[in-house]
Amino acid sequence: MSDAPIAISAVQIGAAEEALVLEVLRSGHLVQGPMVERLEATFRERCGTAHAVAVSSGTTALVAALEVLGIGPGDEVITSPFTFVATLNAILATGATVRFADIEARDFTIRPDEVEARCGPRTRAVVPVHLYGQPAAMDTICEIARARGLAIVEDAAQAIGATVGDRPVGSFGTGCFSLYATKNVTTGEGGMVTTDDDEVADRIRLLRNQGMRDRYDYAVPGHNWRLTDLQAALGIPQMEHLDRIIAARVANADRLDAGLGDVPGITLPFRAPGRTHVFHQYTIRVGPDARCTRDELAAHLARAGIGSGVYYPRLVHDYGCYRDRPDVVVDPTPIAAAISAEVLSLPVHPGLGACEIDRIVDAVRDALAR
Numbered sequence: 478m479s480d481a482p483i484a485i486s487a488v489q490i491g492a493a494e495e496a497l498v499l500e501v502l503r504s505g506h507l508v509q510g511p512m513v514e515r516l517e518a519t520f521r522e523r524c525g526t527a528h529a530v531a532v533s534s535g536t537t538a539l540v541a542a543l544e545v546l547g548i549g550p551g552d553e554v555i556t557s558p559f560t561f562v563a564t565l566n567a568i569l570a571t572g573a574t575v576r577f578a579d580i581e582a583r584d585f586t587i588r589p590d591e592v593e594a595r596c597g598p599r600t601r602a603v604v605p606v607h608l609y610g611q612p613a614a615m616d617t618i619c620e621i622a623r624a625r626g627l628a629i630v631e632d633a634a635q636a637i638g639a640t641v642g643d644r645p646v647g648s649f650g651t652g653c654f655s656l657y658a659t660k661n662v663t664t665g666e667g668g669m670v671t672t673d674d675d676e677v678a679d680r681i682r683l684l685r686n687q688g689m690r691d692r693y694d695y696a697v698p699g700h701n702w703r704l705t706d707l708q709a710a711l712g713i714p715q716m717e718h719l720d721r722i723i724a725a726r727v728a729n730a731d732r733l734d735a736g737l738g739d740v741p742g743i744t745l746p747f748r749a750p751g752r753t754h755v756f757h758q759y760t761i762r763v764g765p766d767a768r769c770t771r772d773e774l775a776a777h778l779a780r781a782g783i784g785s786g787v788y789y790p791r792l793v794h795d796y797g798c799y800r801d802r803p804d805v806v807v808d809p810t811p812i813a814a815a816i817s818a819e820v821l822s823l824p825v826h827p828g829l830g831a832c833e834i835d836r837i838v839d840a841v842r843d844a845l846a847r
């Protein structure tokens with residue numbers, strides 16, 4: 478059995494990606510060209526939306542979605558305190574005020590009743606985060622949003638291909654995806670906005686290219702949010718094989734589940750009924766009854782050559798730069814606070830086979846079950 482290091486994530490780029498990138502290089506059309514359109518088509522198809530608009534990153538996708546929905550100063554946006562910092566930064570970039578809804582302990586996504594409790598006269602939007610590839614409770618969140626007239630901006634950065642019932646994430650409101658290097662589908666850097674709303678799509682298309690409607694005819698002051706065709710070319714084969722990518726992640730998660738199910742003191746990832754988990758991360762909780770702490774387990778794995786990650790070690794607003802800001806309202810979220818001290822993500826990416834997964838299982842059992 479090999480004892481090569483096992484990384485928490487690995488980029489998988491093959492001959493198909495290389496061939497398409499070379500095609501772009503030889504075509505001379507490097508930006509916002511046919512490859513970008515092809516990548517957009519794969520997202521339309523996958524998400525079942527009328528539109529998919531490629532932008533330069535997942536963060537840009539969130540900012541663009543919120544901006545075209547008219548979110549700005551004086552508005553409140555509710556999101557999860559247990560997310561990557563980009564979710565928070567994107568909301569702040571619009572000038573809106575952020576409020577936080579606590580999360581469901583089992584699936585790590587925002588609780589609909591908590592969203593409801595944070596709603597007030599200024600609330601304009603909710604940003605559920607499909608954390609680790611597990612969709613949030615979109616059915617109930619959609620009901621609340623409809624009743625209150627809120628926009629839904631899904632942070633689906635980690636969840637391309639996940640579904641709720643028979644609906645793909647990204648189809649419940651305005652969907653925001655990241656194509657960053659570690660995500661399930663990557664173009665290095667990149668992002669995508671999905672929507673059924675013609676006007677939202679049109680406005681983002683305008684804003685991403687300096688507000689230019691026709692050559693040197695500017696309709697609005699815009700930005701440069703463009704994606705290159707070199708980047709888009711990388712993503713196309715991965716989107717075409719997305720089912721295979723997800724199946725490999727789920728198979729690895731199944732094998733981790735089978736090997737770790739009886740380890741005392743840890744909680745394995747929960748798969749919410751009716752919501753498919755695409756396992757961007759396989760995240761366990763190391764509880765107070767476990768034989769060692771979360772950080773000790775991570776150190777033990779590191780000694781065995783196995784990478785792991787803490788996503789995320791603190792609540793997203795729990796940093797000096799967000800303290801004492803009137804636009805960051807620190808609502809109490811005790812469940813999220815407790816969970817951030819317990820989570821540890823184990824490698825689950827498609828580059829791993831049964832042997833590597835068994836090594837991870839053995840190393841975890843070594844620390845906690847022997």
Ligand SMILES: *Cc1c(COP(=O)(O)O)cnc(C)c1O
Nearest residue numbers: 534535536561563634655656657
């Ligand atoms: C990666 C990520 C983002 C930001 O995407 P970038 O492409 O890195 O800008 C936003 N939200 C979540 C939950 C993410 O994981």
